[in-house]
Amino acid sequence: MKYTHAQEVDGRGRYQNMLRFRSNLQPLRYSRRAKLAAATFAIVVAAGCAPQVPGPPVNGPVAAPAPSGPQPFAIPAPGVGQATGGTQRGSGIQVPSGDGTGNFRISCRYSHMNYDDSIVYPGQPGRAHLHTYFGNTLSTATSTAQSLLTSGNSTCDGGISNRSSYWVPSLIGANNVAQVPTGIGIYYKSGYQGIQPQEISPTFPNGLKVIAGDARATSPQAGNVSWTCRATGERSAAIPACPQGSYLQAQIVFPQCWDGVNLDSPDHQSHMRYGMWGDGCPASHPVALPEITYNVDYLVGAGGTSGWRLSSDMYSGPGGYSLHADIITAWDPAISSRWLNNCTRQNADCHVGQLDATTELVWAVG
Secondary structure, three states, X not given: OEOOOOOOOOOOOOOHHHHHHHOOOOOOOOOHHHHHHOOOOOOOOEOOEOOEOOOOOOOOOOOOOOOOOOOOOEOOOOOOOEOOEOEEEOOOOOEEOOOOOEEEEEEEOEEEEEOOOOOOOOOOOOOOOOEEEEEEOOOOOOOOHHHHHHOOOEOEOOEOOEXXXXXXXXXXXXXXEEOOXXXXXXXXXXXXXXXXXXXXXXXXXXXXXXXEEOOOOOOOOOOOEEEEEOOOOXXXXXXXXXXXXXXXEEXXXXXXXXXXXEOOOOOOOOOEEOOEOOOEOOOOOOEEOOEEEEEEXXXXXXXXXXXXXXXXXXXXXXXXXXXXXXEEOOEOHHHHHHHHHHHHOOOEEEEEOEOOOOEEEOOOOO
16 A cells, blocks of 8 residues: 655744654545544543542553563663743644644654663563653653653653653664664544544543553554555555665554543553544543554664564564554643644644644754
């Protein structure tokens, strides 16, 4: 299946070294098959029903076994991020989507890598496979919703107005060195799976923990995760062959239907569901949150992508099958309310970091 990325004109000349990455931050258009699988993640506002966090999560099926290949991996230096946040005057452009969808998007720089996972292995440093992080620079095995909200710099648009932690398994090159992404585009969308913008919850929960994809997969997963070689536009379940100088992209779509009560669940997945095509959210998970999608880009160096694989992959199979992603939300509520109600819950196509017709988030710093 061919997949063509439309160009988005920034017009501000920012991040000249990332224009190829930012040009990919446009509303995603799904085929019918992709729509059947696509969705994001969830929030709900139920009067008198406060979100509850369950006891310490057990190690569910999402925890991948240690890879059988050579260890350890060479880990690049971390980013610094910025210790301030907020907004700045924007372009004054807010375009109606024209297709009934609502779109808010941000970009983030690389933050750091570690062998931690505060969702699957809370309080157990070094227990997980190697992960690559974006957003909060202090995300570790001991991170909690409260610690993320109150500490750490951020490598995302908005600075510390968005201290959410976003992470994926690290991509390992043929030389056994973990690859640093050129960046990540993160979408908060509506209008898919029969869920209209106005049906999205008007508030966004902090401390929500969500996992998309299967870290144990040894065969192709459903359409919620995929790889694309941007030189060819070909989308696949495993890492495709990409030539030097091109970009490899990993895409992960999160479930967006929430049970409205639990910020986590013992298997870290049961409190969330994907929407049902044409029918919206199931009765068991009635709260519709924005559909969150990660687009992670990597610049391909000498030798192409031959021998590349994820830190969570089993070495007996093709690289990339175990693609998955995690998130713990930690937004300044005053900021998330603006993008939620001005972009995602409206038929509006907001540009990168745009909050309304005149304001945008301060730009990301790595």
